[in-house]
Amino acid sequence: MSPLRLSFVRNLPLKRKLMLIIMLCCCASLLAASIFFLTRDAKGLYQVQREDLVSLAEIIGANSASALVFDDPESAQRTIAPLASKRSILAVYVLTSEGQIMARHVAPEAGNAELPLERLGSSPSPAAVLAAVETIRKTAEKNSAVSGFDCLVQPVYFDYERVGTVVIHADTELFRKNLRWTATVTLLFMLVTVIAAYFFSAKLQQMISRPLLDLLSSMKDVSASKNYAIRVAKPSDDEIGLLYDGFNEMLSEIEERNQILRQRQAHLQQLAHYDPLTRLPNRTLFYDRLAQALYQAERSRQALSVIFIDLDHFKDINDTLGHRTGDLLLIEVASRLSTVVRSCDTVARLGGDEFTIFTQNVVNAENAAIVAAKLNGLFAKPFHLGESEIYVTASIGVTLFPHDGKTVDELLMNADIAMYHAKACGKNVYKMFDRKMNEHATERVTLLSDLRLALERDEFVLHYQPKVDLLTGNVTSVEALVRWMHPRLGMLAPDKFIRLSEESGFIVELTDWVLRTACSQAKKWQEQNLGSVRVAVNLSPYHFQRQDVKEAILSVLEATGLEPALLEIEITESALMQNDEYTCALFRELRELGMTISVDDFGTGYSSLSYLHRFPINTLKIDRTFILNMMKSTEDQAIVTAIIAMAKSLNMQIVAEGVETVDQLEKLKDQGCHEIQGFLVSRPVAADAVTEFFTPENHLHQHTDPAQPEPPQGASPATRP
Structure with missing residues (x-):
């Protein structure tokens, strides 16, 4: 079969293929059976005809044997004369052994030209007769199938000696008639059988193809609807039923995997667009929503506000109460922020303790300020975190679209700048963005860049402020305070650059420099016989994130040659609680x-x-804030009194910072404070001016003299590194 026909058959529908296969098999089987039985019947009919001819030839041979022996043609002719009445006999010849025709009978309907011996003529030669007889004998079966008559050559014996030959030509019309009838019956049977097979095959192919086509239809439905919960009913328990079972199992597995995939996709979507802790939109989703909101606001010519919120002292909460408490606080803050905004607004967590909000359809700056004030009000109530109750505030920066910016990045940057100004103004407030803030931000970036080079350029200097014993008036120690001699801005106090140092991580290097320089200076004073006065150095909380504080301090002492007893380490409460186990062990070793x-x-x-x-x-x-307000605030006075009493009970020395007036001095002395430090005694001075503190005189005498003027009230105290 050609490839084209094979392709055509291959592309036929399944039911057509099944019909074709069944019909081909049926027809092939019928044809083979018909041919077999038709051939068998033909052979049977032919065999009967041959047997009749052989019997007839034997009778003729037996009756004409004596005539052949005695050469009696008339007797031989009489023997075959009765055959004239037998319509099936076309011709009979009685031949001598030499080939002479002794007797002959030819039926009128035989047609002389068709019989081999008749074609030889009326007086053929014996040799021609014998040759014709031999040909007849060899082609007897062929003649019966082709010429329409059957031939038989039968020798005649007399006393076991061959005396002649009988040649008979019989008409095969009856044979062919019987054969045609048999063939007709066979063909009719085949036709009826094929018709019956067609309807049977149609029914059979439906039994096979219909379930498969139904399954195919179900597959298309599943593919189109993506509904993997569909199940198909099994039509039977055979192989097709097993196929249905397999299909249902496959759907179940796909449905299960699809459900898992949807869950994972939802989880990934959640991770990609939502903060895992607070469940608020993250930076990516916030940027996308804000970009769409800006597009809508620009088309509708409406204002939009972006609010940046940063929690105050959140790091201290993390360091003192632990990150778990910090996380709970962030969750509660997120919950409170979500109660203020509308459904069209968005609250997001950008990271850490930074939250952002954008509010749509803001009429003016006053409305944005109202929202910011409400946000500040959310932090007035304490946060209940388990058994803890925490008060926390927030600094808020607000920008407006399109006045303060037209892009997402610009609005967020300006809101961040406004938030930093809110922190600079004392925290727990909100600030609307002002273009002048950009100048401050630019200056801050420039200052940060200069700060990294200041140590290399030797631009830092140390000033020292004494601590005085209230009973003796003698200086007990001096505190090292860092200043930055900026080449462009001049002398900068710590409050101008310490926060930048902490944010950039430069504070560690700066503190190391302060420690090394202060110890070196104290050693020089000792070598100049100016007395053994302790030098106090404030260590940054960032130092306690390292595990080599002791090694760093001992390395400086060894390098400078300063005795450990002449070094005082100052830390803040947040640094004290940052890693309490490590800090406790460290301080015990340093005290030893x-x-x-x-x-x-x-x-x-x-x-x-x-x-x-x-x-x-x-x-x-x-802390100096309590000292500055103690004469005006009974609450601050009570705090100072409580701290002094508590420290005495723990056998600790008490130092009051920021003492600026005689009244403060007298009050502290009455309450039993041990030492003071502040402008009342001295401002921070350079190392060369410290020598006057090493005299044994009473440095408080001149300040307690009523004739002496008091320093100005409210002067800004030095800020420590």
């Missing part, structure tokens, strides 16, 4: 070496006073 440990700015942190007895602390320094 002879160093003094002081807690700076005490009273402003988040730690519980009950922690103090665990740490080997020598000194508590009361």
